[in-house]
Amino acid sequence: MNQMAALVDPMVPAPFRIERVKKELSDTFTLDLVPAERKRSISFLPGQFNMLYVFGVGEIPISISGDPGVGDKIVHTTRAVGNVTNAMWKMGVGQTIGVRGPFGTAWPVEEAEGSDVVIVTGGIGLAPLRPAIYQILANRQAYGNVCIMYGARTPEDILFRKELEKWRGQFDMQVDVTVDHATGRWGGKVGVVTKLIGRGGFDPHHTVAFVCGPEVMMRYAVDTLVERGVSEKDIHVSLERNMKCGIGFCGHCQLGGDFVCKDGPVFPFDAVADRFVIQEL
Amino acid sequence: MVQDMGLDKLIRDHPFFEGMDDEALELIAGCAANERFDAGQYVFREGQPADKFYMVRHGSVALEVRAPGRDSIVLQTCDDGDVMGWSWIVPPFRWKWDARATRLSRLVSFDAICLRGKLDADPALGYAMYKRFVRVIAERLAHARLQMIDLYGIGKE
Structure with missing residues (x-):
């Protein structure tokens, strides 16, 4: 310091x-x-x-x-x-x-160099991931395939839409968007974001995944990534709890043995996997 | 014949048919055909006889419900690699929704009358097919439930 x-x-x-x-x-x-x-x-x-x-x-x-x-x-x-x-x-x-x-802790952007990167996010969960996307794009040649999979409630709820379109148009990354609800005027995909994972162009054995969104979405996203062969230790999730002091003193954001404000919000999934299934936490 | 041989390989390589023996695959491929739909063209309409099911090779097909005086509601889209339609195995064998290609889409269709006959005649083949469709149905049900719960709705501060 x-x-x-x-x-x-x-x-x-x-x-x-x-x-x-x-x-x-x-x-x-x-x-x-x-x-x-x-x-x-x-x-x-x-x-x-x-x-x-x-x-x-x-x-x-x-x-x-x-x-x-x-x-x-x-x-x-x-x-x-x-x-x-x-x-x-x-x-x-x-x-x-x-x-x-x-x-708090950060997405392991530099540690992911040399691997494919899969970003699975939904709703406003794209906001905490945007800095990671900027950093990856600033050093794009250091990574393999980069896939962004984004889910929103409706086409009107797609966050940073212009940037998603721009990233998709750059030809050096796969950007896939789906919405939960739409009318026939929407020409894109309709369905849950986890469905995109099955089609993503990445090598699951050499992939680092960043997942951020509602916790229910993250649970299913992690399950689907693991089903595809991504190791739990290579999946990172961002958790939200009742953060108050921000430095691990007050204990409001305690999650088992961790304070989300200090030990998180970004955790390797294997470090918190056991707590994901405990409803009281 | 070249097209049929292509179909045979497409079916064999598709994850839906993984683990099926050659004889079963040959029987199924005998009921298959390539189809092409332009953007906006309907693959099937609600209420029509469900005489086929489909595998999406390339493209996107929206399953949707029509409602008078408003835009149609899209329930889901079926994209590259998806298997689409199970009304052909559930009486009264009629489509529950419309299916509309949202862009140029190439599908493999499977003739239901041809297939139902083969599945009835060969219970082992029937069981193998039903097992695969149960998986598709369970996945769709799980996805539909997730879509229902307004996952990205208002949170708390």
Whole structure:
């Protein structure tokens, strides 16, 4: 830890100014945040999260959805589903948000070099994976086949649609999208995201998989990946629990012997497989 | 004949038929034919006799329900490699949905009348086919249940 980092108290939020607000979907938005007080470089690893504080309302954990190669701002994408995110939804450019972080473990993007990479995600689960996709694309030649499999509720709920289309058009990765519900106007696939795994162009014995989405989806996705021959140790999942302090002190996010905020949110599946089947956790 | 030989290999290589002996595969291939559907063309319509089942070679077929005054509702799409249709083994042998090609699709069709006769005459072959269809049906049921539960719906903060 360098001297500057040692001086930063992880429990004290730093003020960040909203530089840009982008409405992604009817209930989902992206905030670009820049330091409010002085210009400083921002670094994080794909998969990590920040605690975002709307002053006077509350603080919540939100994954970082921006490009780790861009060091002057931090990007978060979230849905307006509760008090804090609804308050955020109403905020505008120039307003201030408190930021603590980044916290937690990362997707093993560098460790996956030399392997095929399969990204299975659904709904807003694409947001915490987008930094990993950016990092892979920045060093594309280091990987084998790269497959993104994305599921959404309806065609109108497809997150980062333009980017998915762009990635699909780059000819160096397989991007497959499916929705659960659609009308005849939709010309794409209809069905669960796990169905895409069976058709993915990857070598299961030389594949690292990143899975992020609702936990039910992740359970079935992991089952399908294992059925195809991907080893549990090569499957990584991002878990969500009630993170509060972000540094493993308060215990709110305890999952068996781990704290999701500190030991996660990204876990190798074989490290948490036994807990996936315990309903009380 | 060349086309038939191609069909024979297609059927033999498809995971659905994995483990079937040569004699059974030959019987099944004898009921098979190549078919092509353009985008928008119906493969079958709700209520029509279910006299075939299909294997999607390339393309995409939407299984959908028509509703007056609104767009059709797509229940699922069948894509490369999928086996489509089991109404041919369930009386009264009529399609429950429409099947519409969403783009140019090449399918292998299996004649149900031809097949039902062979399966009735050879219970071992019938059992082998039914075992395979039970797997397809179970998978579809599991997927349909997942689609029903609004997996990506509103979470909590």
